[in-house]
Amino acid sequence: MGNSNRLWAVMVAMLVTIGMAPTATMASDPDPLQDFCVADNSTGLIINGFPCKPADQVTVQDFTYSGLMKAGNTNNVDMALVTAASVVQFPGLNTLGISAARIDFAKGGLNPPHLHPRATEVLLLVQGELYVGFVSTNNTLFATVLKPGELFVFPRALVHFELNIGKSVALGFGFLNSQNPGRQVIAPALFTPDIKDEVLEKGFRIDGKTVDMIQAKFRV
Template structure:
């Protein structure tokens, strides 16, 4: 019985560690600073005695992002790069602006789950499950609606209305990261060999060469 309880406890702990996102903080805060002395969670920590309210503050999410680009969308991130006090706190946010028919293209957050709230407009959103099923899960969202994108899954948002749309996203990491699928595959530096991509997508190499010659912007 003791061995069984030990095994169950170890299994529960292993599952928790496997599912956890950013590490839990062991202190009140660890404000990121390039000249700090202690390195925690990818950032140097500022001397706590020198921390100010501005280390936990960001101003500007009331300002629309510039959507005059090929995607017709703009993401304004608020992560540890914008708020140093987010270091070790395991959370961040973003504002996403959409022109009519604008798209936040298929992408992945490798380190965070995203919860999205529509502030204005109508969005068509979705994610694709992993290779066991590759099922597309989609929903049309109206103002005030909320949708969750699980960590590590390809997902997207598109303006489905005739006017502008705005959403706020919260993510379960101070730095969730972004991998835009098309950019990564066709805009890598140096480029992935065209025969590799041609075989992966089951197309002619000329198609891959054309895609690799395009301008791939980060959102």
């Protein structure tokens, strides 16, 4: 068999393998292998996820979480607060591939540009008026103004934001297709660590003085 034929054979084999891969490999989190697996954080065991609490110790309280009932404290620089309900706070979510968050906004409050590396998010606006959007990998902006009852979806791992442009407080709830979606806010991720100034100067088209000024704001 010639080199060209061997290459085609390898490519066909790879395509067949990918096509036959389990659907779970395409999901945000792996599919569960049992009815439930309430996270047991007392073991100290570190795995890709969390070990299961013994089934005979599981109660209905493990599947109930009240952490999103109360408004978050928006007395901060962003005038907004995200209250998470991931597997870390709500162990009953373990292996179920879902989590939630409450986002409270004071007037003018901002959930700054950030991303969730492991999840797509659907945002439901309950109160107020939000300017929301995300940026695609070719730097196209998809943004709109949300009214109460409307939904907006932020695709997985894309930078997105929400800004309260209404005349009063705003409240939204996010639902994510990962038990532990992660949240990385862009500005502090770049200006809090000790990244070489030249990287930031060239990356943002700014001078060293401006880099130092921005870094100071995130290192207080």
